[in-house]
Amino acid sequence: xxxxxxxxxxxxxxxxxxxxxxxxxxxxxxxxxxxxxxxxxxxxxxxxxxxxxxxxxxxxxxxxxxxxxxxxxxxxxxxxxxxxxxxxxxxxxxxxxxxxxxxxxxxxxxxxx
Amino acid sequence: xxxxxxxxxxxxxxxxxxxxxxxxxxxxxxxxxxxxxxxxxxxxxxxxxxxxxxxxxxxxxxxxxxxxxxxxxxxxxxxxxxxxxxxxxxxxxxxxxxxxxxxxxxxxxxxx
Numbered sequence: 001x002x003x004x005x006x007x008x009x010x011x012x013x014x015x016x017x018x019x020x021x022x023x024x025x026x027x028x029x030x031x032x033x034x035x036x037x038x039x040x041x042x043x044x045x046x047x048x049x050x051x052x053x054x055x056x057x058x059x060x061x062x063x064x065x066x067x068x069x070x071x072x073x074x075x076x077x078x079x080x081x082x083x084x085x086x087x088x089x090x091x092x093x094x095x096x097x098x099x100x101x102x103x104x105x106x107x108x109x110x111x112x113x
Numbered sequence: 114x115x116x117x118x119x120x121x122x123x124x125x126x127x128x129x130x131x132x133x134x135x136x137x138x139x140x141x142x143x144x145x146x147x148x149x150x151x152x153x154x155x156x157x158x159x160x161x162x163x164x165x166x167x168x169x170x171x172x173x174x175x176x177x178x179x180x181x182x183x184x185x186x187x188x189x190x191x192x193x194x195x196x197x198x199x200x201x202x203x204x205x206x207x208x209x210x211x212x213x214x215x216x217x218x219x220x221x222x223x224x225x
Contacts, residue, residue, distance in 0.1 A: 033213075033214065035216070040201065040219075040221065041115075041218060041219065042119075042203060042217050042218040042219050043203065043216040044216075045213055045215050045216070047155075048212075048213050050176045082191070088156065090156075090214075100146070100158050100161055100169040100171070101146070101148075101158060101205075101214065102154060102156075102158065103156040103157075105155050106155065
């Protein structure tokens with residue numbers, strides 16, 4: 001079965017610094033989702049990538065899906081305390097699998113003021 | 114548009130009881146998926162409903178069941194609760210297919 005591996009598992013950065021979180025799959029991804037979660041709360045949708053080489057940005061967050069569609073990265077520029085939380089990547093493992101997402105274990109981000 | 118709503122937000126039950134959780138998707142969305150989140154196992158897919166039909170199912174015992182109504186609202190039921198069922202239960206709604214999935218705030222279930 002497909003698994004998603006995120007790295008690093010946790011990250012502490014100084015406010016203003018850039019950072020990158022990676023999400024790697026053993027199989028081709030048919031849709032890659034990035035979410036942010038505050039502890040014990042729901043997931044906030046950030047971005048969805050579908051095409052190899054695709055890149056999307058929202059405010060200071062940029063996500064990319066590699067050409068082979070097996071790895072995605074999430075980059076935050078000039079981090080702020082509001083960026084702190086748990087970042088999760090989720091993916092559709094099979095085309096036309098509808099709403100069945102598998103998730104990575106998450107990356108916990110702390111931003112020190 | 115209003116977001117995904119889940120009720121109740123918090124629930125405390127004892128072993129052996131059953132529980133029903135509710136999820137109202139974003140207006141116009143026909144797909145509702147349910148997930149269980151625990152510190153040990155992370156986020157795991159339970160099942161998905163689309164137009165009142167279960168379309169996908171995860172690897173959970175038969176004690177976990179669900180249904181969807183004609184207005185796309187969905188309920189999830191867990192019978193004969195076990196301590197290990199304590200978790201945050203999340204539902205997600207989408208218009209279907211490979212579209213964006215938007216999550217609700219979750220229901221925190223504690224089994225004593």
